[in-house]
Amino acid sequence: MRTGLVELPLDIPALLAAVADPACGAQAIFVGTVRDRNEPEGGREVVAIEYSAYTVMAEKVLERIATELEAAAPDLRVALCHRIGRLAVGEASIAIVAASPRRDAALGAIRAALERVKSEAPIWKREIYADGGARWREDEPLAPPTLDDGTGSS
Amino acid sequence: MRTGLVELPLDIPALLAAVADPACGAQAIFVGTVRDRNEPEGGREVVAIEYSAYTVMAEKVLERIATELEAAAPDLRVALCHRIGRLAVGEASIAIVAASPRRDAALGAIRAALERVKSEAPIWKREIYADGGARWREDEPLAPPTLDDGTGSS
Amino acid sequence: MSREPPDATIQRMQVRLLAFASAAQAIGTGSCDWQLPGELSVRELRQRLAVDFPALAPLLPRLAIAVEGTVANPAAVVREGAEIALLPPVSGG
Amino acid sequence: MSREPPDATIQRMQVRLLAFASAAQAIGTGSCDWQLPGELSVRELRQRLAVDFPALAPLLPRLAIAVEGTVANPAAVVREGAEIALLPPVSGG
Numbered sequence: 001m002r003t004g005l006v007e008l009p010l011d012i013p014a015l016l017a018a019v020a021d022p023a024c025g026a027q028a029i030f031v032g033t034v035r036d037r038n039e040p041e042g043g044r045e046v047v048a049i050e051y052s053a054y055t056v057m058a059e060k061v062l063e064r065i066a067t068e069l070e071a072a073a074p075d076l077r078v079a080l081c082h083r084i085g086r087l088a089v090g091e092a093s094i095a096i097v098a099a100s101p102r103r104d105a106a107l108g109a110i111r112a113a114l115e116r117v118k119s120e121a122p123i124w125k126r127e128i129y130a131d132g133g134a135r136w137r138e139d140e141p142l143a144p145p146t147l148d149d150g151t152g153s154s
Numbered sequence: 155m156r157t158g159l160v161e162l163p164l165d166i167p168a169l170l171a172a173v174a175d176p177a178c179g180a181q182a183i184f185v186g187t188v189r190d191r192n193e194p195e196g197g198r199e200v201v202a203i204e205y206s207a208y209t210v211m212a213e214k215v216l217e218r219i220a221t222e223l224e225a226a227a228p229d230l231r232v233a234l235c236h237r238i239g240r241l242a243v244g245e246a247s248i249a250i251v252a253a254s255p256r257r258d259a260a261l262g263a264i265r266a267a268l269e270r271v272k273s274e275a276p277i278w279k280r281e282i283y284a285d286g287g288a289r290w291r292e293d294e295p296l297a298p299p300t301l302d303d304g305t306g307s308s
Numbered sequence: 309m310s311r312e313p314p315d316a317t318i319q320r321m322q323v324r325l326l327a328f329a330s331a332a333q334a335i336g337t338g339s340c341d342w343q344l345p346g347e348l349s350v351r352e353l354r355q356r357l358a359v360d361f362p363a364l365a366p367l368l369p370r371l372a373i374a375v376e377g378t379v380a381n382p383a384a385v386v387r388e389g390a391e392i393a394l395l396p397p398v399s400g401g
Numbered sequence: 402m403s404r405e406p407p408d409a410t411i412q413r414m415q416v417r418l419l420a421f422a423s424a425a426q427a428i429g430t431g432s433c434d435w436q437l438p439g440e441l442s443v444r445e446l447r448q449r450l451a452v453d454f455p456a457l458a459p460l461l462p463r464l465a466i467a468v469e470g471t472v473a474n475p476a477a478v479v480r481e482g483a484e485i486a487l488l489p490p491v492s493g494g
Binding site: 186211212272291295 | 474486
Binding site for chain 1: 393
């Protein structure tokens, strides 16, 4: 699978294989995992995160992100998957892989893909805290697609 | 192993495990593989690369790069390995993994580590071409360590 | 669920309403059918949401509305049978 | 390999010479013992390399010299038994 939502653990070797190309010497990978605190500086203790999604739209958005990034750079290949369901601390929620003949293109692509997933994909996390509480994180308001192309790219 | 030269195929899951930390939600990975052409734009057809190293110095340099990057960013963890010997097209020559609570720190660390390995580690590649030829690639002159700290960091 | 009085000049219609995250929590379900008085713009639909689902009112300013799987502009028209999704700010990654 | 005449006032010494990549190819080996007339600076050692290993001459301008596993400045002193490594520009990654 090149892009998609998955309920089983993310398979990073499979994503690497999906972009493997003898012309590409640079592979960059981003793996997001569930942290034990809900802010980089600390915050509340987290025991799990429940990810949910508007599946049909999220899968279109993930595919569009990969396709648009590939269209913008020669020989770039991108694969990305997001997991949904309940994930324990340490489990991977997202994996993004890019392959290119050029390391800058591969490194730039995983950063760009991650920022776009975070701001464009209809996916939500609900943090489950050690103290028994829980909270939806709703950080990035979704914007309508740009008017001129109707595809939602920015 | 957190850093080192290896003769067997690089084990990316093992490197990820070496930096795994429940406080770190962002893991970035760079994997360099042998391309079938010796330049991003094309160039000569390559069938293999032979990597050799000044082992004792290269292992010190890899360890120093990981240690200095970790010292420069809070909660950053870095692991990196370089393979030596003869590698076929598609095989991985280098793997760099960084984990951090912050994605920018992890992404920046793999890029910085890669640039430093390329310019500081005494490792050489000899390209073996499909036409039977071979050539040492000697691209980055090594500089003496900076005078003030004697560690070779820049 | 519509509270419009019967009116022969208006073509009543039904859409499928999906709600996610805090929006689902607010209306107590992730999906339901929703009766509307007829074709209307997304801007008008947003106003009706506040009337028909008062618990959504505090969320509405930050809620995006998708029609058929794409976030819609306020002027877009909602037609019979459309899939309408209420999308709070997202937090994937 | 030294071509110095015998001279009682000079303390002769031996170092271990390692060569890599094109430097190894040029001198025909990756490692050998190398006789030197006595302690000398890396700058002086570089001059002797050109004399004792003429095949290195074209490579010398781009060759870094490491002493005991660290790239050395020209003023550094090379002592008896030191490990000297000839390091062409690198290409790892």
